[in-house]
Amino acid sequence: MATTSNQAPQPGRKRPRRQRSTAATVAVTIGKVVGTLLLIGIITAVILICFAARYIQTVIIPQAHIEANFVMDQTSIIYYEDPNTGEYVEHLSLHGDENRILVDYEDIPEDMIKATVAIEDRTFWEHHGVNWRRTLYGVILMFTGQDIQGGSTITQQLIKNFTGYDDVTVKRKIQEIFTALDFEKNYSKEQILEWYLNYIYLGDTCSGVATAAEHYFGKDLSELSLAECASIISITNNPTIYGPNSNVRMTNEDGEVTTGRERNKQRQELVLWTMWDQGIITEEEYQAAVAEELVFVSDVDEEEPATIYSWYDEQVITDVMNDLMEQYGYSELVASDMVYSGGLRIYACVDQNVQSIVESVYSDRSNLELTSNSGQEIQSAIVIVDPEGNIVGLAGALGDKTTNRGWNYASRSRRQPGSSIKPLSVYAPALEAGLITPASVFDDYPVQVLGGSAWPLNNPQTYRGLVTVADALRVSSNPAAVRVLQMLGFENSFNFMQDNFHIDLEEGLEVNGEIKNDLGSSQLALGGLTNGVRVIDMAAAYSVFPRDGLYIESRTYTQVTRIAEDGTEEVILDNTNREPEAVLSSETTYYINDMLKDVVTGGNGATGTAAQISGMTVAGKTGSTNSNTDRWFVGYTPYYTAAVWVGYDTPERIYASGNPAVTMWEKVMSQVHEGLENKDFTQPDGLVTVQICRDSGLRASEACLNDPRGSRVQSMTLFADDVPAETCAMHVSVEVCTDSPVLDSSGTAIEGLYHLAGEFCPREADESLGITEGTVQTIGILDYTRELVGGVSSPDGNYFKSFLDAQGTCDVHTTAPEPVEPAGYDPNSFDITDPSTWPPVNDPRYENFDPENPATWPTPEPEETPGTETPGTGETTTPDTTPAPSPTPAETPGSEPFIPASQ
Template identity: 65%
Template sequence: MLHVFGVIGKVLGTFLLVMLITGIILACFAMAYIKQVILPQAHLDANFDMNLTSTIYYMDSSTGQYVEHLSLHGSENRELVTYDQIPQNLINATIAIEDERFLTHNGVDWKRTLNGVLLMFTGKDIQGGSTITQQLIKNVTQYDDVTVKRKILEIFTALDFDATYSKEQIMEWYLNYIYLGDGCSGVATAAKNYFGKEVSELSLAECASLISITNNPTLYGPNSSIRITNEKTGEVTTGRERNKERQELVLWKMKELNMISEQEYQEAVAEELVFTRSEDESKPTTIYNWYDEQVITDVINDLMEEKGYSQTLAENTVLSGGLKIYACVDTRIQSIVESVYYDQNSLKLPSKKGQDIQSSIVIIDPQGNVVGLAGALGSKDANRVLNMASGTVRQPGSSIKPLSVYAPAIELGLITPASVYADEPVRVLNGKNWPLNNPQTYRGDITVETALEVSSNPVAVRILEEMGAETSFNFVEENFHIDLEDYYLSNGEVKNDYGSSQLALGGLTHGVSVMDMAAAYSVFPRDGTYLEPRTYSKVTREVNGVEEVLLDNTNTEGEVILSTRTTYYMNEMLKNVVTSGTGTAARISGMTVAGKTGSTTANNDRWFVGYTPYYTAAVWVGYKTPERIYANNNPAAVMWQKVMSQVHEGLANKDFTEASGLTTVQICKDSGLRATDACRSDPRGDRVMQVSVFPEDAPAENCGSHVLVEVCTESPIVDADGNAVSGLYHLAGEFCPREANEAQGITQGTVTSIGVLTGNTGDSQYTKAYLESQGSCTVHTSETKPEDPTEYDPSTFRLEDQSTWPTQEQWPGFNPEDPSTYPTVSTEPSPPPTTEPTDTPEPVITPSPTPPPEETPSEEPYIPAGG
């Protein structure tokens, strides 16, 4: 028997020895594996990036302080909070339900870990046992494979992490990182989403409700739409009911761990949870307004341009980089823009093909801030859609003229507002006069001021060609910062923007954006300084607790591109466009407005770019797919007025900057030179205008266009229908009486027709050549014999009644100041008749004048009878 036991003992000993040796060998292998494989991967630095919500701020005009306006986020909506901003109740609730020994273990709860190992040996999944530290590590490393290696690596990483960082740091990171459903990452975002509060303001009951979500956001989220039916009872529970059940479990656990008292527990259980949305209310989709979307686009583009970011990196940084973006929006103005532009009924002009009319607007203040904009007309139902204020270009038509023709020509000293050019065809193209005006009339010689006011196409072309297309091209690109096309190959044809049609008439190869037009025109009220339009002033982000500037857009010095001389002239002329020219629809009662209209040849695009001393705004109107616009007036000017009249409510009227040292001079409208008497006696009326110019621009020469000619006012010139042409008479002939003659100032006729005229040619008949072609007076064709004066009856004379006085022909020598010359009737009796004739006639007695007394001659003028 002893032998048997001895054998058994040897076997057992051998087995145990083998097991021991095997265990030692395995332990050695395990130690080697841990040392060589696990430990090198076990260290984790806490410099992991969390996807953070970026925030747009705007300045509150009433306080001058920046306030939070909008939160931006990509796939994760997260705001960071520090440990001291987190309520102790929320920290305790997290420990109670997630890891009750968190404050005492070293990163691994061995009791729960061994339980997990036992589950492994029973053939079940490795689960449970994860501490808050392990969950944080799992979340930030994004490893979710459930393997022995993964579990071992997680344990050793947790041990290392806990030894490296404090419990407060680990808890802060965990609560900022966890997902809490409804698109919320971190407790700060979730607190605002579910309760509409800052996380620091949460009550005990709300803290327990919030942390209850972490177990399974799909099931325990208060806004979960999932309904679960109990198979035994048939009871159906909602997400809000399940959240309440788990909240009470958390509170009970907190009471059990002596984190709260019985009274606190009872009060928290009884507290009604008030959520921001009703149970069946879906979470509203955030639709950015046009301005916010422009800010996002601008920051992305600037990160790519200034920092060299890729498109993807720039977008991720803006949406999930925790940026603080300080916007330049004026919320009052933006709300006005939206009230007009979100309403499709603000402009009803359906196209022939059934398209709704479209429009966009950009408003800029004197500091270069874009204070309001809209990228389309009608409701905005989606994000990152086509923005027709900045994302498209359209042909500007005549609205380009101040930028490409008039401003550069004045700046270069080629013209002044008083310069005169011919509003007549420049040349004949394809058998037709070019360019046409709209309407198709020509006005003859007109001043530059008038040409801009009526939007003369020929004058713009003449000035451009005198200046040179290349000069204009470079000026627009380099000074107004509008991109033009210098080479574009389309269907084998080379196109560019160096021609008169492009630069003088606005038919650009591609076009220009509303944003660029607003920025360019804002130079005029800013006295010649160009500022790049900006939607944000700066972008910052927090790095190691310090807010650093990522993008700085605060430069407001700008670039001086025009002299004050040029801007003064442009402001004065563009004011006339609104008061009496093509832009009258944009007038604002009690406010100084200047601007320019624009329309393209096919009338597919309509523009009005206008400004006041307060703001500049550009408006485009057209169809998304270009079609002809049929409207009685300029719809762009109408939309401009609808918005800007509200923007300027309550603002005092003021003018643009006044120029100093101006001189006033009278010039002739037809020559631009100093006016003469001939200019004042033009048959069309006084052709003299008074202008205020800088001394160097005052003309030195007198008008040579007008000459005085004698006409007979009794011989009017008639047209083909026999109607008298206003103010025109035949030239005076040799037989015309002096009293019918009149000296008129007639132009020499500097405008010469170059081809087939289209429509009315303006005042071309009011020229010397035209009058000469009509010949001399047709009324007085021969000498007339003077008529004998009517015999005067002296008995009718009454000194007090001038109408009874005789003319000098009727009573020679009559002088109302000399009684001796008054007409008298003879008082001598007539001799008696004789019966016999005599050869000697009786003498006739006539009154002889009495010599006047000698006295000082009267200073009163001589007044003839009947005068």
């Protein structure tokens, strides 16, 4: 039998360790894991909270404030500067086209306010801008993968109307919350409701409840009944669905098709029920309002606006609105109201004389009468910029302007610029990088075969062969532009266009599953940009050239102000502090100006000769697309830069003689420059004139002068550092025989080209051989090898040494000529004073003849002396003595010795 000992353990003996159960061990382990995870979660949460707090403090809160202390019941005025006095004078009072009647809070019916609060934000009078319960619900939806929705108070909805920001993202919701909290600190509930009810959109172009009252019920806002108030506020949920005049047909749960008015009535009853449910109205009021018939007035046709703004005035309005939205975060709706009725003073840059000329030309369609194959009338736009970057004249379309805020081709359309892009994307950046000079030579010949055809094409579809950069620009060579671009590099060109000329280009755009961008030859060298370019941007970019390399952002206004409460003029927008940006060197701008002048005055293939203005320096560049759907001319003088686009609204091929954009440019700019003194562009120091070879770009040699096409030597003015040090080695001298012309495939002699001289071709006259003159001539021929592309020939190919070598030598003088017997010579005719009587050079008897040596002169044959017949013998006796010869002139007594003339 076991016994239990109560004695304490003996010293030196270990107490038995109690074994922990498996469950306890697992529980402890789980506890440790959970505790660790909890600790990690807490630490992570703290870190995230710190990051969130920092983000809110540095990013959200600085953007949370909205300045909304503006008025909407004062006329805004546009002013322009009088060029004679320098003073600003009133030009135009603005009246908005928006269908809006503004009302004060006191003039809004109580039923409208109650209906709004009941259906839109029942806790409006209690919260401080945010309904936290509804906001939390929206966050839960977000974390459960559903759409972020709900939580928007009237204050938050007003902020959306003010800013136009309605994208549903976490950042936007956070921004909206803090903006609403800040907003309610600065503005009263009544002011918020007043703005909200004046700005909500209620369908049929109606903005604000007062406008909707007039439009739908033909009543003043104060005359609306409870039922009518509920009907109008019902539209806010979705004007397309609940607008009384909505033509959208929808099928309800019962399969019935409902109209807009039926859906408006259903929504109105929900608003009324909500008001009754919240105790805002009694049941009797609810029943009476539901039973009341809603009588909508007939639709009213929109009337034409009383004032049609000019293209320029409309651009000013657009620019001010855009700047208000960008600088203050206002929505388009708010910015529009500020411009039209916010009491603004807008100081425009328009030159009234220039604008009146623009309008007179562009309002008259007879100045450009073209119709497409589908019947479209031609369109055009022009923008004129002065040296200070002011847009002084503008037209957004052709023909009479009959509407406001219509489509403006000058500032809204993006069209393909064609070759007008070349000075911006190819030649200016290549000059700036030191890769080329105007004397550099490139081959106007296809670069590659693309789609089975030689590419790129020229317009017209011919090639010229080797050309200088100056000539390539003058005739708008596409292959030369591509070759320069390849030397420059696509990215360098792309970045230069964006950074220096501020032309927006496309880095990557998916179109039908294909990524398109502007990093390519077709885009940058030929002007086939993915999104095109605006007329207003082309004018600003080209104005860099006459401005000696300075880019200034173009503007239509200098300042926008308003009269503050203390009577002072407060600046709202300021365009006066624009720092010019140096984007080109004086060397580059000189070269571009000089070459683009040649586009207008150069002739011989120059593309812009129709832009000449009598007595005025003009430079510019034409542009057209391969399909000829867009035509451009961007030209400038020392006074103004103007860009002109011509095309159809829906792109179609333009069939016209010449470039119609040049025609419109000249019609406007010739009048703009009347009475202005001619002057040239800036000419820097350090220029020298040098004779260069047009085929090599190097210093001209004698062989360049002797090119069979005519002299290839050209005078060119370059900066000293750009003058070529080497002499042309491309032209080599060869001997040809002019008796043996080279024939083309049709048997016609190729101008100036002959077979190489052979050994028997006479190099000089030789009477002994019957040769009166030599037929061997020295010419300069091109020692240049071109790789043929697409079977295309070029006119200079016939003047390559390889071509001439292939023709062989002279086919006329193939054997040595036979000597010709000299004609008889009578020495008795010799008279030293008459060279015509001297012996012929091919008479071997007198091969040593020397006019200065009498010993070599011909000796006259003795005359036959009659003999004396001896009588009876029949013999004749010759005298023994010979008569002395007549003395020579030198021996004549009393005369000076004769010195014969040299031959």
